Amino acid sequence: MKFSPYYDQEEFQEYKYYDQPTLRLLDWCFERQGQRRSSWDPEHVRARLRQLLLRQIEIDLADLVLNLAIRRAHSSNGEERFELSLDIGGLVESRATLIVPSDRRPNAPVFICLHGHQHEGRRWTVEEGPAAALARAGYVCLAPDVLGLGESRGTTDNVIRGGITYDLLVHDALLLGWSLNGLRLWVLERWMQKLRQSDRLSEKVGRFACAGFSLGGELALYLSALHTEIAPVYVSHYACPWEASYWSKLHCRCAYVPGMMRLTNLTGIYKLIAPRALAVEVSRKDRSFPWKDTEQLLREVSAHYGLVSATERFNQVVNEGDHTFRCDPQTLAFLAQTCEVAGG
Numbered sequence: 001m002k003f004s005p006y007y008d009q010e011e012f013q014e015y016k017y018y019d020q021p022t023l024r025l026l027d028w029c030f031e032r033q034g035q036r037r038s039s040w041d042p043e044h045v046r047a048r049l050r051q052l053l054l055r056q057i058e059i060d061l062a063d064l065v066l067n068l069a070i071r072r073a074h075s076s077n078g079e080e081r082f083e084l085s086l087d088i089g090g091l092v093e094s095r096a097t098l099i100v101p102s103d104r105r106p107n108a109p110v111f112i113c114l115h116g117h118q119h120e121g122r123r124w125t126v127e128e129g130p131a132a133a134l135a136r137a138g139y140v141c142l143a144p145d146v147l148g149l150g151e152s153r154g155t156t157d158n159v160i161r162g163g164i165t166y167d168l169l170v171h172d173a174l175l176l177g178w179s180l181n182g183l184r185l186w187v188l189e190r191w192m193q194k195l196r197q198s199d200r201l202s203e204k205v206g207r208f209a210c211a212g213f214s215l216g217g218e219l220a221l222y223l224s225a226l227h228t229e230i231a232p233v234y235v236s237h238y239a240c241p242w243e244a245s246y247w248s249k250l251h252c253r254c255a256y257v258p259g260m261m262r263l264t265n266l267t268g269i270y271k272l273i274a275p276r277a278l279a280v281e282v283s284r285k286d287r288s289f290p291w292k293d294t295e296q297l298l299r300e301v302s303a304h305y306g307l308v309s310a311t312e313r314f315n316q317v318v319n320e321g322d323h324t325f326r327c328d329p330q331t332l333a334f335l336a337q338t339c340e341v342a343g344g
C-alpha cells in the first residue's frame, strides 16, 4: 500500500480518516494499470504525451493571433536585456526577459529558464534563480512567467483573490479537457516559435536548452520530452516519482494532467530526455518529495542512461538542504562541458 509511509504527516490526517476505502479503490486501479503498462517505446510515449498535454488546447486555440513585442531593451553590467511581451489573442499577455551576456559562450544554446510556483515569476528567475545563474555563466537565457503566476496573472489580484483564481484556472482547464500545465506548455512553445520568427531577436537565439526549478523543472521535462532538439536539460528539485508525491500526498493541483499516470510515470518522462545531456539537482530534506523515492528515481534514470550508452551525459547533484534552488558548480561545469561537445 503506497499511502502508509506518509500517514504520520500532519497534512495527511484528514485523508487517512476521511475516505480511506475510496483511496484504496484508486490505488488498486492504479496498480492494475501499472501492470498493464505496455513495453517501453519512446516514440509512442512521446506522441501520447503530446496528445495528453496539448491536443485539445491546440485545436481550441488555433485561431488566436499572437504578437511578440519588445517592451524595453537595455544594457547594463555587461549584458543586454530585452523585456518581452507575448500577446495571446488580446486575452493573455505572457511576459519574458531575454538576457544576452556580453561574454556569451560561443555556440551555446539559449536556456529557457522556468520558475517554480512559490516565487514571483520571471523576476525571481532572473535575480536569484536559474536564469541568474546561467546568465552569469555566459548563457543566453529566456525567462518567461509561467502562466497563472507572476505578471501573467494580471495586476489586479490581491493574494486571496489570486489564490481563488489560481484554483479556478486548474478546475476550468480540466472541465475543458485541458490541463493548466498543458496550457503553460502551449505558451512556451509559442515563445520558441515567435522568437525564431522575430526579425530582431532570431539572431540572438538558436537552438534551445531548458532549465527549471520545481514546477519549472516539471515543465522543463515536458517541453524537452516533446522537443528532442532541446539540450542540455537542467532540472532542479523535481525528481520524485508521482506515486510518492502527487498520488500519495497533498500537492498543488496545477500539476494534474488527466490520464498521465496511465501513460507513464515520472521516470518514463525522464527517459524521454535520454540520451541528451541531463543535469539534475535534488535535496535530501525536500519536504514535498520523500527522499527514498527520489533516490530510487535517480537510480532508474541513471541506469537508463547506462543502457543507452550515455552515462557521461547524466549528472546528478544531491545536497543536504530543502526545497530551494541552488546552482551547484558541478552542474555548471557539466553543462559547459556538454555544450562544448555539442557546439564546439
Ligand SMILES: [Zn+2]
Residues within 6 Å of the ligand: 117, 215, 252, 253, 254, 255
Ligand atoms: Zn501548482
